[in-house]
Amino acid sequence: MKIENKITEAVLTIVEELYGQQVPEKMVQLQETRPEFEGQITLVVFPFTKMSHKAPEQTAQEIGERLVGKLPEVVSKFNAVKGFLNLSISSQQWIGTLQEIYQNPNFGFAPVTDESPLVMIEYSSPNTNKPLHLGHVRNNLLGWALAKVMEANGNRVVKTNIVNDRGIHICKSMLAWLKWGNGETPESSGKKGDHLIGDYYVAFDKHYREEVKQLVAQGMDEEQAKQEAPLIKEAHEMLVKWEQNDPEVRALWKKMNEWVYAGFDETYKALGVSFDKIYYESETYLEGKEKVEEGLQKGFFYRRDDGSVWADLTSEGLDEKLLLRSDGTSVYMTQDIGTAKLRFQDFPIDKMIYVVGNEQNYHFQVLSILLDKLGFKWGKDLVHFSYGMVELPNGKMKSREGTVVDADDLIATMIQDARELSADKVNKLDDITEEEAQEIARIVGMGALKYFILKVDARKNMLFNPEESIDFNGNTGPFIQYTYARIRSILRKAGKVDLSALAKDTDLSDKEISLIQHLQGFEAAVKQAGQDYNPSCIANYCYELVKEYNQFYHDFSVLKEDDEEKRRFRIMLSAAVGQVVKNGMGLLGIEVPERM
Ligand code: ARG
Numbered sequence: 358m359k360i361e362n363k364i365t366e367a368v369l370t371i372v373e374e375l376y377g378q379q380v381p382e383k384m385v386q387l388q389e390t391r392p393e394f395e396g397q398i399t400l401v402v403f404p405f406t407k408m409s410h411k412a413p414e415q416t417a418q419e420i421g422e423r424l425v426g427k428l429p430e431v432v433s434k435f436n437a438v439k440g441f442l443n444l445s446i447s448s449q450q451w452i453g454t455l456q457e458i459y460q461n462p463n464f465g466f467a468p469v470t471d472e473s474p475l476v477m478i479e480y481s482s483p484n485t486n487k488p489l490h491l492g493h494v495r496n497n498l499l500g501w502a503l504a505k506v507m508e509a510n511g512n513r514v515v516k517t518n519i520v521n522d523r524g525i526h527i528c529k530s531m532l533a534w535l536k537w538g539n540g541e542t543p544e545s546s547g548k549k550g551d552h553l554i555g556d557y558y559v560a561f562d563k564h565y566r567e568e569v570k571q572l573v574a575q576g577m578d579e580e581q582a583k584q585e586a587p588l589i590k591e592a593h594e595m596l597v598k599w600e601q602n603d604p605e606v607r608a609l610w611k612k613m614n615e616w617v618y619a620g621f622d623e624t625y626k627a628l629g630v631s632f633d634k635i636y637y638e639s640e641t642y643l644e645g646k647e648k649v650e651e652g653l654q655k656g657f658f659y660r661r662d663d664g665s666v667w668a669d670l671t672s673e674g675l676d677e678k679l680l681l682r683s684d685g686t687s688v689y690m691t692q693d694i695g696t697a698k699l700r701f702q703d704f705p706i707d708k709m710i711y712v713v714g715n716e717q718n719y720h721f722q723v724l725s726i727l728l729d730k731l732g733f734k735w736g737k738d739l740v741h742f743s744y745g746m747v748e749l750p751n752g753k754m755k756s757r758e759g760t761v762v763d764a765d766d767l768i769a770t771m772i773q774d775a776r777e778l779s780a781d782k783v784n785k786l787d788d789i790t791e792e793e794a795q796e797i798a799r800i801v802g803m804g805a806l807k808y809f810i811l812k813v814d815a816r817k818n819m820l821f822n823p824e825e826s827i828d829f830n831g832n833t834g835p836f837i838q839y840t841y842a843r844i845r846s847i848l849r850k851a852g853k854v855d856l857s858a859l860a861k862d863t864d865l866s867d868k869e870i871s872l873i874q875h876l877q878g879f880e881a882a883v884k885q886a887g888q889d890y891n892p893s894c895i896a897n898y899c900y901e902l903v904k905e906y907n908q909f910y911h912d913f914s915v916l917k918e919d920d921e922e923k924r925r926f927r928i929m930l931s932a933a934v935g936q937v938v939k940n941g942m943g944l945l946g947i948e949v950p951e952r953m
Pocket of ligand 1 (some may be wrong): 479482483484519521693711713
C-alpha cells in the first residue's frame with residue numbers, strides 16, 4: 358500500500374478519535390514537504406482546527422503524536438510548523454516502497470481490461486504525393502507517445518491513420534510520371550517509392566510554373582494562367598477520370614500508391630510507429646457525401662441555388678461551411694465526416710483524438726460541431742491534439758517547393774552522427790561487433806531525435822537542433838540513455854545478488870530517500886501526462902529522475918560499499934531506477950541501450 362494511503366487512513370481514524378467527527382477523505386491533504394523543513398510528507402492541518410478548537414500548531418502537534426503511535430513503522434518523527442505537520446517517513450517504510458516498485462514491472466501503469474474506455478488516436482495522416490517530412494516526424498512521435506500514455510492510464514487504445522490517397526495532388530504526380538517517367542519504378546532506379554512519387558510531384562510543379570510563366574508573358578493575367586495552363590487542365594481531367602473509375606487511371610493510381618506505401622512503411626518502421634487500422638480517403642469520401650445528404654434531410658444543412666450544400670454555423674459564432682460543391686464533389690470536411698462514420702461503425706469509440714498541426718484548429722472546431730449535430734456521441738468532446746511547427750535552425754520548412762527537411766534523410770543523419778560521436782566510447786567497449794555498434798548508434802540517434810522533440814510542450818513551435826539533441830550532457834535522450842546503460846553495467850558487474858528481500862533496518866541518507874520518493878512519483882507523472890494529453894511530462898520526469906540518480910551515484914558507492922545490506926539496497930535502488938527509466942522512455946517510444 359502506498360505511504361500516502363496509509364497516512365490518510367490513519368489520519369481519518371485519529372481525527373475521529375480526537376474530535377469525534379468523521380471527515381471525508383479529501384480533507385486529508387498531503388503534500389511533499391518543502392525543502393527548508395525536515396521530513397518528506399506534510400499534512401495540511403488547517404481544515405481540522407474547526408473541530409479541534411485549538412491553534413493550528415497545537416492541532417498539528419496532537420495529530421502528529423498519535424500518528425507516530427499508530428504507524429510507528431511508517432512515521433518515525435514529526436515537526437509542526439503552524440498548520441503544517443511535517444512527517445519524517447522511516448527508512449523501513451522507504452525500503453518497503455522501493456521493494457514494491459522494484460517487484461512490479463508495470464509500476465505506474467493502470468491496468469487495461471475489456472471494459473476500459475476505448476480511445477482512438479489518429480496520427481500521421483499523410484498525403485500520398487510526397488515523402489514524410491520533419492513536421493510528420495513530430496506528428497508521428499507525438500501520436501505514438503500519446504497512445505502509449507493513454508494506454509498506461511488504463512484505456513484501450515486504437516491507433517489509426519487516414520491516408521489522403523486521392524485528389525488533384527496525386528494526379529499531378531501521376532501525370533508527370535506518365536509524361537517524363539520513362540517507366541521508372543522503385544526497382545529500376547533504386548529510389549524509395551514515396552521519394553520517387555515526390556520527385557514527380559516536384560517535376561509537375563516545375564513544368565506547370567513554366568507554363569504559367571509563358572502564358573503570363575503572352576499577356577494573360579496570372580490567376581487565369583494558373584487555371585488555363587495545359588498541365589493543370591490535364592491533371593483535372595485525370596481526376597475526373599479517376600472519379601469515373603476509369604480502369605487505366607485507377608490501375609496507375611493503385612500502382613503508384615503501392616510504391617508510396619512501401620516507402621512510408623520503411624519510414625514508420627525506422628520511427629518505431631505503427632497503426633492498428635488505416636483508413637484511406639478514397640474509401641471514406643463517398644461515405645461523407647451520404648452523411649451530408651442525411652444531415653440535409655434532417656435540416657441541419659441547407660442547399661444553395663447553385664446546388665452546393667452548406668452548414669450554417671453563425672449561431673455558434675463561426676461562419677458558413679461548404680460541405681458539397683455545386684458539382685456534387687466533396688471537400689476536406691466531407692471526407693472527415695465520412696471517415697468518422699466508418700470509424701464509429703468499426704469501433705465503439707468513447708474518445709477520439711486527432712493529432713494534427715495547429716494550422717487546422719478551425720477545421721477541427723467545425724468538425725466537432727458537425728459530428729455532434731450528426732449524432733456522433735464523441736463528436737462534441739473530440740480532442741484536437743494540436744501541435745506547433747517544427748523547424749531546423751537554418752530556416753523554416755517549406756512544403757511545396759521540394760526543399761523540405763526529409764524524414765528519411767533526418768533519420769539517417771541522426772544515426773550517422775550518433776555513430777561518429779560515440780565512436781570513442783563504443784571502441785572502449787570490449788568485443789563489440791560492427792553490428793552492435795550500429796545498433797547502439799541507431800538507438801542513440803533516434804533517442805536524440807525523439808527526446809528533443811517530445812520534451813517540448815506540443816503546442817509550442819520549436820527548433821529542432823540536431824547537434825544539441827545528441828549532446829551526452831544536458832536534457833537530452835542520450836544523457837538519459839547513457840545513465841541507463843551505466844545502471845545496466847553496474848547490475849552486470851554485481852552479478853547474481855539475491856534481491857528478493859532487504860533488511861528493513863538499514864539507515865538511509867536523505868539522497869537515497871529522495872530518490873525513492875522520486876521513483877514513486879512516476880505514477881503521478883503518468884497520470885498527469887494522461888490528464889493533460891502531455892507526453893513532455895514524462896520526458897521531464899525521466900530527466901529529473903536521472904539527474905537525481907547521477908547525483909546519488911556521484912556521492913555514494915554502490916558495488917564498492919562494504920556494508921552488505923547497504924550494497925544490496927543500492928543495487929536494488931539502481932535496478933528500480935533503470936526499470937522506471939526504461940518504462941518512462943518506452944512511453945515516449947524511446948529505446949534504451951544495454952551499453953553505450
Ligand atoms: N492529410 C492531411 C494533411 O496533410 C491531414 C489529415 C488530418 N486528419 C484529419 N482527420 N483531417 O493536411
